[in-house]
Amino acid sequence: MIIDISEVLQTEGKEITEEVTLAMTSFASRLGDFPIQADAPFLLTIANEGNRRLLLRGHVELEAEIACARCLEEVPTSIRFDIDKELVIRDGSAFDEEMEQTDYLIGFELDADKLVCAEILVNWPMKVLCREDCKGICRVCGINLNHGTCSCQKTEPDPRMAAIQDIFQKFKELPV
Ligand SMILES: [Zn+2]
Ligand SMILES: [Zn+2]
Missing domain, CATH: 2.40.160 (Porin)
Incomplete structure (x- = not known):
């Protein structure tokens, strides 16, 4: 106008x-x-x-x-x-x-x-969420996790990642 x-x-x-x-x-x-x-x-x-x-x-x-x-x-x-x-x-x-x-x-x-x-x-709002506890979408299959579940998380983790996680775990167990 x-x-x-x-x-x-x-x-x-x-x-x-x-x-x-x-x-x-x-x-x-x-x-x-x-x-x-x-x-x-x-x-x-x-x-x-x-x-x-x-x-x-x-x-x-x-x-x-x-x-x-x-x-x-x-x-x-x-x-x-x-x-x-x-x-x-x-x-x-x-x-x-x-x-x-x-x-x-x-x-x-x-x-x-x-x-x-x-x-x-x-x-303009910085960040908009449909609800506070929105579960987001699965990064693997793209399903909206608010509406359903998928089996992606149940797959075995990458062995290289598992090795890294082990190292982190050992650090945590070390006495301070
Ligand atoms: Zn959402
Ligand atoms: Zn998925």
């Missing part, structure tokens, strides 16, 4: 609040494409604080489908965050707190989807 903020940009002290409906249905990152869904439109406040400073404020709630880190099953995960950004406008471009030029505010147009995308990236 594109918001025309020409009036705010031209009037010091001016503040508007827009109801933002996100157009995006997925979030593309270097980790892959994730389906996302916004529960409801959110309110974005854009304020001209004077001195070429623009304040963006809002609260976003989304649900994303993220694969469990152990078994890779899709887990509906809620992502919530506040937008609280101060931008400096210089020569028609907007810069954030790190003095990076933003890609979501070009001229008088604020691209709310791009703004939210940048924030999703920062607020």
Whole structure:
């Protein structure tokens, strides 16, 4: 959703609040494409604080489908965050707190989807599990161990590994 903020940009002290409906249905990152869904439109406040400073404020709630880190099953995960950004406008471009030029505010147009995308990236959960005690997948046959068992673990361990394990065992038995 594109918001025309020409009036705010031209009037010091001016503040508007827009109801933002996100157009995006997925979030593309270097980790892959994730389906996302916004529960409801959110309110974005854009304020001209004077001195070429623009304040963006809002609260976003989304649900994303993220694969469990152990078994890779899709887990509906809620992502919530506040937008609280101060931008400096210089020569028609907007810069954030790190003095990076933003890609979501070009001229008088604020691209709310791009703004939210940048924030999703920062607020992306580090690790998602379908449940705390997820058993993961078998590394040998790939079966999801939450749904069934396999006989892979019952196979004889590699004799070389067994030898190494013996050595470790001997270390443990040594008196300290
Ligand atoms: Zn899992
Ligand atoms: Zn297996």
